[in-house]
Amino acid sequence: xxxxxxxxxxxxxxxxxxxxxxxxxxxxxxxxxxxxxxxxxxxxxxxxxxxxxxxxxxxxxxxxxxxxxxxxxxxxxxxxxxxxxxxxxxxxxxxxxxxxxxxxxxxxxxxxxxxxxxxxxxxxxxxxxxxxxxxxxxxxxxxxxxxxxxxxxxxxxx
Numbered sequence: 669x670x671x672x673x674x675x676x677x678x679x680x681x682x683x684x685x686x687x688x689x690x691x692x693x694x695x696x697x698x699x700x701x702x703x704x705x706x707x708x709x710x711x712x713x714x715x716x717x718x719x720x721x722x723x724x725x726x727x728x729x730x731x732x733x734x735x736x737x738x739x740x741x742x743x744x745x746x747x748x749x750x751x752x753x754x755x756x757x758x759x760x761x762x763x764x765x766x767x768x769x770x771x772x773x774x775x776x777x778x779x780x781x782x783x784x785x786x787x788x789x790x791x792x793x794x795x796x797x798x799x800x801x802x803x804x805x806x807x808x809x810x811x812x813x814x815x816x817x818x819x820x821x822x823x824x825x826x
Contacts, residue, residue: 669714672705676705679691679694679695680715684719688702688706727773728774728775728801729804730772730775730782730799730801731767731768732770733767733795733799734796734797737791737793739764740792741792747785748766748768751770751781753772753781754769755769
């Protein structure tokens, strides 16, 4: 991967709908050259897909921090993966830790999810911490960036 590939990735990250022609103009190569590079990035698994990121103001987001009793957590990973509310699952560094993000239209649905995880895997979970997201400050996938003035009411330099 060279500088042109990195430029293509940056442009697509910022605007996944940018045309190959626009990308080519931006980085100084032909549309055909961009197409070949994008295809190679896709084939190599660097570009894994294209999708619309949908933000709904009324959705509630919860972060789940799960510490397992031991390293036997395939069942809980499978359970979380099947759950429609769960959008991300990570196996963390440290001792037997999983992090999951869940999104739902109502907090009661997320509370129900947490109760079901706790109940279903009671013998395997050492600790389960659930935290509702109060405010999203930065989310590059969702198009949210930090805005000091909006958050504090202060203009830069004040």
